[in-house]
Each structure stands twice: as structure tokens, then as C-alpha cells.
Amino acid sequence: MTRRRLTIAVAVLVAAMASVGTVLAWMAGVSTAHYPEVSDGDTRIAGAYTITTHDGSWMALATLAAVITVVAVFIAAQAVWPRRPLRRWSDPVDSPGSSAP
Structure with a gap:
């Protein structure tokens, strides 16, 4: 495995991990964020929306x-153990039907 x-x-x-976090x-913020109670005793949920189970x-x-x-x-596994060697941008690409010298 290369560096x-x-x-x-x-x-x-x-x-x-950052995106999942x-x-x-x-999810936690929307489900737990509440505005203070208003005069009628109703509790307002952030953004007028709450997530329930x-x-x-x-x-x-x-x-x-x-x-x-x-x-x-999957991407990390392919980077560590590729099914075929990784190509560099400078490597020539063989097209089907062409004969390499």
C-alpha cells in the first residue's frame, strides 16, 4: 500500500464522518431546539417543525x-486495495481495437 x-x-x-456528524x-438540533413558551402556554418548536419518532x-x-x-x-477500500492499478493522468489510454507498438 502506497502512502x-x-x-x-x-x-x-x-x-x-464529518458529513454523517x-x-x-x-437531527438532534431540530428535535431538541425549542423556543421559550409564549403567553398562551404553547411551546414553539424551532422552525415550526419537529421531528418525532x-x-x-x-x-x-x-x-x-x-x-x-x-x-x-467503498471508495476508501478501492483506494487501498484497487481491483486494477491506478492510472496516472499522463499514462496513455489504450482504446479497444488499437494495437500498441
């Missing part, structure tokens, strides 16, 4: 976090 591949893998995993922090938003955001994680792990 370049390890760097790619770590960068992808850190980016995934952002999704989870948003039966709301589909929980599942959508949890699914988004899971997809981000799976894609990041």
Missing part, C-alpha cells in the same frame, strides 16, 4: 447517513 492510497482512504473516511447534529424524516436522514458511510468505505 498516496492511504492518504486517499483516510481523507475519504474523515469526510464521511453534520446530519446527526442537525413516527416522522419519515428520521428514517430519511438515518438512511442518508448510512449511504454516505457505505460509499465512503
Whole structure:
């Protein structure tokens, strides 16, 4: 494993953790942020919206976090253990049907 591949893998995993953390922090913030009670005793929820356990938003955001994680792990695994060698931009690309000298 080269240093370049390890760097790619770590960068992808850190980016995934940051994005998943952002999704989870948003979920926690929306579900727990309350405005002070108003005169009629009603509690206002931030943005006039709250996430409840039966709301589909929980599942959508949890699914988004899971997809981000799976894609990041796949990209990191391909960087560390590629199915074929990585090409450099300067390497010639062989087209089908052409004969290389």
C-alpha cells in the first residue's frame, strides 16, 4: 500500500464522518431546539417543525447517513486495495481495437 492510497482512504473516511456528524447534529438540533413558551402556554418548536419518532424524516436522514458511510468505505477500500492499478493522468489510454507498438 502506497502512502498516496492511504492518504486517499483516510481523507475519504474523515469526510464521511464529518458529513454523517453534520446530519446527526442537525437531527438532534431540530428535535431538541425549542423556543421559550409564549403567553398562551404553547411551546414553539424551532422552525415550526419537529421531528418525532413516527416522522419519515428520521428514517430519511438515518438512511442518508448510512449511504454516505457505505460509499465512503467503498471508495476508501478501492483506494487501498484497487481491483486494477491506478492510472496516472499522463499514462496513455489504450482504446479497444488499437494495437500498441
